Amino acid sequence: MENLDRLALHTMTTKPWDLPTACAKYAAAGITGVGVWRQWLDGRPLAESKTILDDQGLGAVSLVRGGFFPHLNETDHREAHEDNVRALDQAAAIGAPQVVLVCGAKPEIPLVENRKQITEGISNLVNHASKVGVKLAIEPLHPMYADCRSAINTIGQCNDMIDQLGEDWVGIAADVYHIWWDPQLAQEIERAGKRIIGFHVCDWVTPTNDFLNDRGLMGEGCIDNRGIRQLVEATGFDGPIEVEIFSDHHWASDQDEYLEKIITAYRENV
Amino acid sequence: MENLDRLALHTMTTKPWDLPTACAKYAAAGITGVGVWRQWLDGRPLAESKTILDDQGLGAVSLVRGGFFPHLNETDHREAHEDNVRALDQAAAIGAPQVVLVCGAKPEIPLVENRKQITEGISNLVNHASKVGVKLAIEPLHPMYADCRSAINTIGQCNDMIDQLGEDWVGIAADVYHIWWDPQLAQEIERAGKRIIGFHVCDWVTPTNDFLNDRGLMGEGCIDNRGIRQLVEATGFDGPIEVEIFSDHHWASDQDEYLEKIITAYRENV
Numbered sequence: 240m241e242n243l244d245r246l247a248l249h250t251m252t253t254k255p256w257d258l259p260t261a262c263a264k265y266a267a268a269g270i271t272g273v274g275v276w277r278q279w280l281d282g283r284p285l286a287e288s289k290t291i292l293d294d295q296g297l298g299a300v301s302l303v304r305g306g307f308f309p310h311l312n313e314t315d316h317r318e319a320h321e322d323n324v325r326a327l328d329q330a331a332a333i334g335a336p337q338v339v340l341v342c343g344a345k346p347e348i349p350l351v352e353n354r355k356q357i358t359e360g361i362s363n364l365v366n367h368a369s370k371v372g373v374k375l376a377i378e379p380l381h382p383m384y385a386d387c388r389s390a391i392n393t394i395g396q397c398n399d400m401i402d403q404l405g406e407d408w409v410g411i412a413a414d415v416y417h418i419w420w421d422p423q424l425a426q427e428i429e430r431a432g433k434r435i436i437g438f439h440v441c442d443w444v445t446p447t448n449d450f451l452n453d454r455g456l457m458g459e460g461c462i463d464n465r466g467i468r469q470l471v472e473a474t475g476f477d478g479p480i481e482v483e484i485f486s487d488h489h490w491a492s493d494q495d496e497y498l499e500k501i502i503t504a505y506r507e508n509v
Numbered sequence: 510m511e512n513l514d515r516l517a518l519h520t521m522t523t524k525p526w527d528l529p530t531a532c533a534k535y536a537a538a539g540i541t542g543v544g545v546w547r548q549w550l551d552g553r554p555l556a557e558s559k560t561i562l563d564d565q566g567l568g569a570v571s572l573v574r575g576g577f578f579p580h581l582n583e584t585d586h587r588e589a590h591e592d593n594v595r596a597l598d599q600a601a602a603i604g605a606p607q608v609v610l611v612c613g614a615k616p617e618i619p620l621v622e623n624r625k626q627i628t629e630g631i632s633n634l635v636n637h638a639s640k641v642g643v644k645l646a647i648e649p650l651h652p653m654y655a656d657c658r659s660a661i662n663t664i665g666q667c668n669d670m671i672d673q674l675g676e677d678w679v680g681i682a683a684d685v686y687h688i689w690w691d692p693q694l695a696q697e698i699e700r701a702g703k704r705i706i707g708f709h710v711c712d713w714v715t716p717t718n719d720f721l722n723d724r725g726l727m728g729e730g731c732i733d734n735r736g737i738r739q740l741v742e743a744t745g746f747d748g749p750i751e752v753e754i755f756s757d758h759h760w761a762s763d764q765d766e767y768l769e770k771i772i773t774a775y776r777e778n779v
Binding site for chain 2: 346347349350354381382383385386387390392393395396399419420421422423443445446447450460461463
């Protein structure tokens, strides 16, 4: 994508930068969208975070992240619900149109039960989502996280859930890192259609040395970012393209130079 | 499974033991089946390995492993084919009824092309498989290996391939480690039916600290080994249940005590 109009960065991508720094740097680089991780809202009133974004001409494209629905007892159940309600309120306060859901999983709970609790947990949020005007974006996570981060691992599962939950306030955040390998990717993206409301890019590097923080810049690995973008856009999606990279390697580098590399990688490989 | 009649061990599970040691120990423990990794055949004539198995009253249930079909040039292409022919011959020589295929993947090659090369590679082996009377067991690998170990990641993909390849000499080795998370697992196992010719057990531990060698004993993790066994047996499968665990942790322990733990874990959790 030569044009940067749709480029958005997750604050986690440039983890060393706090919100004011990230916003100033992104804006100076010609970026207009931010995926705001909730930790970046800590320590100041929400209105002040909104002002920091506004002053740089930036818009929050997503709030990251809600979810983590599976629970072992009623206290955890209630706290998970309340935290997700809070996430929806935070998103509304900073003008983010969606909360990205990392659905959660507990290894002590059977897989089927994890999935049932997730569906119920999302269902219980739809009313509040509609009230505050913020969508719930289910992000299927790579199957290597099925034990303890998310029991929702494919676009197909998201489609099955949304068939039940309705699609007015529930959509899908498609992150290439999690879905690139899926043999049913093309058909399930087509089936999802307008349910795709978020699109995240990065890359899978070989070898991957860490389950969490060894993602690559687009072009550093084997993911066909451009091909998946085209699949997603064939559904009519024309929203922001969010760069979400967790990388100890890149975080340890000069973040100004890294930001330049991200923009180049976006232009050449997305 | 209280009864040990169907229990088989992969030589890699007790990696510190060479073939004579492993065979003696397995036999003394009442185990009758061995999944033989090819490295364990090195350094002696095949007939001698066969004698080592025979003398302990053991049968080879599988030869592990062939595959690795994707290639960047014709030399690699030819060498991969020849190595798989050799694997089939080795299996026939030691009386193993199947070669387990880890299909391979190269990050430099588009995913679709990897998958095409795999299908072609297996197709080119069917004739030799039928000639030596050894089946090709496709083992779908966990999607976290889709970049460089196998672009075949679900039972569903195996079924699609076998629809093309025919099922007389091509089947599926279902390893719980790779497939436990799959939301379509039950339906694709049912669809596979008699194509399931191998069943491997172990566990997924939380946290998993290494992509390759941090598997758990059955019961140490979140996989429903018993439930998946029941799904597989509903297809009519009554073959060996192969314990295949790669674990730096367990390999570093006393292997005699470990063998006892494996048997207990099999009895209690499979």
